[in-house]
Amino acid sequence: MKKHTLTTIVTTLLISTFAFAQKKVLDKVVAVVGDNVILLSEIDQQYAQYLVQGNKPDPNIRCYFIQTMLSQKLLSQQAVIDSIKVEDGQIDDEINRRMRTMISRAQGQDKLEAFLGRSVIQYKDEIRPDIKEQMVAQRMQQKITEKVEVTPLEVRRFFEAIPKDSLPNYNTEVEVGEIVIHPKLTKKEKEFFKDKAEGLRLRIKAGDNFGTLARLYSQDPGSAREGGELGFFDRQTMAKEFTAWAFKLKEGEISPVFETEFGFHFLEVLERRGEQVRVRHILIIPDNTNESLMRDKAEIDSIYKLVVTKKIDFSTAASLNSDNNDTKFNGGMLMNSEGVSARTTFIPTDKLDPKVFLTVDTMKVGSYSTPDVFVDARGKSAYRFLYLKSKIPPHVASLEQDLPKIKDAAYENRVNKVVSEWFDKRRKSTYIKIDKDFRDCASLKEWIKPENALPAQ
Numbered sequence: 001m002k003k004h005t006l007t008t009i010v011t012t013l014l015i016s017t018f019a020f021a022q023k024k025v026l027d028k029v030v031a032v033v034g035d036n037v038i039l040l041s042e043i044d045q046q047y048a049q050y051l052v053q054g055n056k057p058d059p060n061i062r063c064y065f066i067q068t069m070l071s072q073k074l075l076s077q078q079a080v081i082d083s084i085k086v087e088d089g090q091i092d093d094e095i096n097r098r099m100r101t102m103i104s105r106a107q108g109q110d111k112l113e114a115f116l117g118r119s120v121i122q123y124k125d126e127i128r129p130d131i132k133e134q135m136v137a138q139r140m141q142q143k144i145t146e147k148v149e150v151t152p153l154e155v156r157r158f159f160e161a162i163p164k165d166s167l168p169n170y171n172t173e174v175e176v177g178e179i180v181i182h183p184k185l186t187k188k189e190k191e192f193f194k195d196k197a198e199g200l201r202l203r204i205k206a207g208d209n210f211g212t213l214a215r216l217y218s219q220d221p222g223s224a225r226e227g228g229e230l231g232f233f234d235r236q237t238m239a240k241e242f243t244a245w246a247f248k249l250k251e252g253e254i255s256p257v258f259e260t261e262f263g264f265h266f267l268e269v270l271e272r273r274g275e276q277v278r279v280r281h282i283l284i285i286p287d288n289t290n291e292s293l294m295r296d297k298a299e300i301d302s303i304y305k306l307v308v309t310k311k312i313d314f315s316t317a318a319s320l321n322s323d324n325n326d327t328k329f330n331g332g333m334l335m336n337s338e339g340v341s342a343r344t345t346f347i348p349t350d351k352l353d354p355k356v357f358l359t360v361d362t363m364k365v366g367s368y369s370t371p372d373v374f375v376d377a378r379g380k381s382a383y384r385f386l387y388l389k390s391k392i393p394p395h396v397a398s399l400e401q402d403l404p405k406i407k408d409a410a411y412e413n414r415v416n417k418v419v420s421e422w423f424d425k426r427r428k429s430t431y432i433k434i435d436k437d438f439r440d441c442a443s444l445k446e447w448i449k450p451e452n453a454l455p456a457q
Contacts, residue, residue, distance in 0.1 A: 027039045027040055027041045028040050029435065030043060030066060030434070030435045030437070030438060031066060031069070031070060031432070031433065031434045031438075032431065032432065032433040033070055033073040033074060033077070033430065033431075033432055034073065034074075034077050034432075035077075036073045036077070038066060038073070042069065042130070043062050043065050043066060043069075046065045047061065047062055047065065049102075050065075053105065054105070060441075062438075063438060063441030063442070063443050063444060064443055066434075066438060066441070066443075067443045067444055067447070070432070070447055071137070071423065072133060072134060072137040073133075074426050074427075075136070075137035075138075075140040075141055076133045076136045076137045076140065077430075078140055078426070079136045079137065079139065079140040082140065084136060084139045084140055084143065086132060086135045086136055086139060087273070087274075087276065088232075088273060089231070089232025089233075089273050089276040089278065090135065090232065091128065091131055091135060092231060092232060092278075093231040093232055094131055094135060095124050095128060095131055096226070096229075096231055098127075099123075099124065100225075100226070103120075141419065144418060144419060144422050145415050145418055148411070148414050148415050148418055149411075149414075150410045150411050150414055154410060154414070155399075155403070155406060156399065158406070158409070158410035158413060159397075159399050159406050159410070167396050167397045168396075168397045169395070169396055169397070170348070170392075170394065170396075170402060170405070171348050171349060171350060171394050172349045172391065172392065172393055172394055173347060173348050173349070173391070173392045174346070174347060174349060174360060174388060174389075174390065174391050175333060175345045175347070175388075175390040175391075176333070176334050176347065176352070176356060176386055176387065176388060176389065177314055177331065177333045177334065177387035177389055178318070178322070178324065178327055178332055178356075178384050178385070178387070179300070179304075179307075179314070179317060179321060179322045179384060179385055180322050180323050180324040180376070180382055180383070180384040181296050181299050181300040181321070181322070181323055181382060181383045182296070182376070182380065182382045183288045183289075183292035183293055183295065183296040183380075184292060184295070185286055185289065185292050186292075189286070189289055189291070189292065190259075190264075190286055193263065193264055193284050193286040193287070194257055194259070194264050194284075196284050197257045197264040197265070197282065197284040198257050198266075200213050200266075200282055200284075201254065201256075201257060201266045201282075204254065204268075205254065210227070210228060210268055210280060210282075211228060211229075211280070212227070213282060214226075214227050214281075214282050215227055215228075217282060217284070218281070218282040218283050218284075219263065219283050219284060219285045220262075220281070220282075220283040223280070223281065226280075227280060228281050228282055229270070229278070229279075229280040230278070230279055230280065230281065231278060232276040232277065232278045233246075233276060233277065233278075234275055234276050235275065239261060239262065241258050241259065241260045242258075242260055242267070242281075245258060245267060246269060246277050246279050247277060249267075249269045250269065251269050251270065251271060251272060252268070252269065252270075253268070253269055254266060254267070254268045255267050255268075262283060262285065262378070263283050263284055263285035263286055264283070264284045264286070265282065265283050265284075266281065266282060267279045267280065267281035267282075268280055268281070285378070288380065288381050293381065296382065296383050297371070297373075297383055299383075300371045300383040300384070300385065301371055303317055303321050304370070304385050307368065307387075308368055314331070314368075315331030315333075317332070318331055318332025319331060319332070324376075324384075330345070332387065333389070334347060334356075335347075336348075336351065343404075344404040344405075345389075346390075349361070355374065356386065360386060360388045363386070363388040364388070365390055365391050366388065366389070367387075367388055368385055368386065368388075369385050369386040369387075370385060371383050371384065371385040372384070427446070427447065432447060434447060434448050
């Protein structure tokens, strides 16, 4: 964090918190949208959070916050008419996600509570209505755009309408495949880790605190610091073995130790809400052994030899042997998933994993890297080799080479147009007033009419 920033954040947040708590006395209305009002304290609260995120002070950003809240109010009002709702469990999960981020940035819950001037639990209750409204508004906007599509003809017309001197330039792009082999432990090698999980489970059954042991021993980085709590989820969210126990047990019951692709778990059901359940768990991840890594190396060397000698093609070898489920069903090819309307195997080199880039940058098209050990997303050692299928040098956009990206741009343009038309229509039919102090905000011009300015307060 930059020098002096922490003091600024603390001071601003404390002032904002006091204003928020005393808003009946200190507040004023900055905007009215239909039956809803937007208060200055709400804008100040958002500005304080903006600073907590490490942004530089910028009073003009309040104009953007007002615009966002105006849009949010219009969307949420329509959502009531269209009976669009968000489940309580989903709201809880979003609040908890945000609080984890704030606690991390404040370097601890105690420090955050000192900044806020109240407990995290109190703060959660205060922000809950706003978070709910934000999520409902997001759902409403998704409904507005859910049927948006672009035809091939629309994509072509969109591209042809771009002035030639305004066409985007694209950096080098590559198509890269991988075959990954994760070490497989034998039943005997796994026994130690299963016994470790069972020992923790028995301690909890004997009276030890579940949350404390989760913080100390669970190897799930996303939930350990929350005492193992995972929030609410449905039957499609977790691994099937995990889901089976979560929905089988009653509230307060603890499962036996069971295995998923991530390791050995046991869980406790905390609460049920319809088709959602909230649990906490402890995960023990088995470590690789020297023997398992040696078996791993022998297996990938064998696959590599078959591929380079063309006894089997790369795509088939990946589909049959690779342990990375994210790529094996694509014939081993890494995918660029940033596109809105289409996924593509062409990836800009600046978007590649740096270690993958360092390897393929020296490879020739059609060649393979030698099998080597790497650390996967779960922090586990495994083996892989890479295949450089193709490489496109830097170039000006063309419909032939860049169809997926151009289709994405055309789709985004269409979505923006649909949303803009929706807001134009709603603004004309909705009572809107804006405080005169914010009439100079460029981002609010389209919301302001000569007759809809609130008098200065």
